[in-house]
Amino acid sequence: MRIFTNDVATANALERAEGRVVAVAWQDPLAFGRLIAGNDLDAFANARSFAYASAHWDEDNVVEDDLKLRNAELLAAFESESEVYLLFGGSLADQLSLAQILGWLSERPINEQAKARLMTVDGPLAVFDDGALLEIAKAGEIVPAGTHAIYAVAWDAVSGADPTEVEAALERASSEGLSSLATGLGRWLQELPSVENGLSISQMQVLDTVRLGIGDARELFRQVQSTEATPFRIDWEFWQVVDGLCSGADPLLTTASGQPFLCPPKDLAFEAFDAQVLELTERGRAVLEGRSNYLSGPFAERWLGGAKIDGESPWFWDYASRKVVGAAAAGA
Template sequence: MTAAVLNITNGDRALETLQDAGVTGEWLPWRDILHEGPVPAGLSLTELSACRARFIAERHWSTPEQVQADFAERDALLAGCGRFDAVRLWFEHDLYDQLQLLQVLDALAERLPANTALTLLCADEYLGEGRDGMRPRFEALEAPVSRAQIQLAQRAWRAFREPDPEAWVHLLDEDTTALPYLDGTVRRVLEEYPQPGTGLSRTAYHALSLIAQGENRFSPLFAEYQKTEDRRFLGDLGFHWLLDTLAQGDAALLATAGPQPPVIDPRQTYELTDHGRAVMAGRASAYPLLVDGRWIGGVELRPERFWEWDPAAGLLIPRSVTTATG
């Protein structure tokens, strides 16, 4: 009798690649960009899925009907994981995948029967790129998920969802070797907090730097930005949303050639505003633009309550626009 296997991975591109490579079983693509938007504490999986669905629909990344149906199907399949003989987790090393892995391990810890085998296949390469030999390289690393990995994932997932980022920072003081890519994940999340002086996140800083150097069309700009990441994680939708944010309001850092459409136009062009040039030169700050209602996990940044990350000192500093600019 053939064993019933559930394969969980990061999304449709990886799913298609693995299916093309001959991996069999049922499939659960996680399909959530957890490094973008609210991931608040105190919600069940169903409640959090509803919160995430609203956010994704509001950003025009999917229709409300489609994203709600996707999450309902996903959660129902996860709830029924006990009917499988084995669950295999196929994930990459980057921020996008590692946050998904934390959520999946936390959810399975409460739902997976003891007699269902749970294994992790995780490597420092990208499943969706479909390079020759990808499947055997991942399968060579397949190992049972240990209790230590589940406990660490649960602590990290709770910390990511806290309304205060201190618990997330404290993960840097822990032994996180049970999940070898977690330390890099923690640090990359922290780099999305405003930086001292400019008020820019790491992603925003690199995007503006590339535009200042003359790379002003969306498609080549996104391609060049990807080269700034050791572990590429940001998709074109998230990058487009960031550029849209930077082009908003009286304190905009970017000007666009015509209105910024809700969907990606690869021909759209960008240039720094006078304020954007002042921020990049260290003469002004982007704090007012980038901390009003922005979420990082469970932390909602507000002008009266936000944090900045000093990567050189390794410190997370509580700030406000008043203290940051005054």
């Protein structure tokens, strides 16, 4: 029995539950860094490796090899004679991974598509013990054509450059009762710059938590995670959000020592990382209080899927209407 699931811990639990199970973790923080469009998984692995390397998570060639090995496992599974089980939770990370797999599968032969057995759980998978996870996976059912199509559309949307396509995919998912996908896409759209102050919701969560007196980086991560209805970020991804707010000529956050914020690459002494205390700058306070707009001054460029967030960004998130709006409507 072959199972593709959300992370290494879940894959290990499934294999512990039954020796004949082969479980593969489809683990990639897809809310971080650029996503390239299309369903060529090896091309994606190549492009994705540079996002990891730029964050100092690993060497690009190591990341590319690991992702291509995972891709080969997926191809071999669907080319085999056996059914293939997909087990994912309800977080944004899980739903994006599932969308990537089903997007790829949508271009495979019909007989391969018919081998997929899908089970999604609205909440996290980590709350289930080994045996329960396996029984949940075994209950997977053939993916309906409509579900397959919606997830494929969702992947095209998040890896594309137009967030209104994500909005359309969300509406379609909602109308078809795919609540986890719809919720995930809604959370994704909140990572656009807001009309009010140019910040994503993650950036606002970080700044607001620091304003409340949480300056320790690890505790900051825990506190921000607790504000998420369904947490989806890994800590290494979170540090990149913090680093962006600490970057540039006039940052929103700074360290109490005045030294640059240290993201934790593999070779960093964690004593130095843990010694950091984060503080709001005057600009950070002004932006958070609505007296200034983040995008009106220097800021760290970033990617949201296939959309680049920079000084020319044409799309914003309007919390009042809960809609994506263009630069003209946002007054930018």
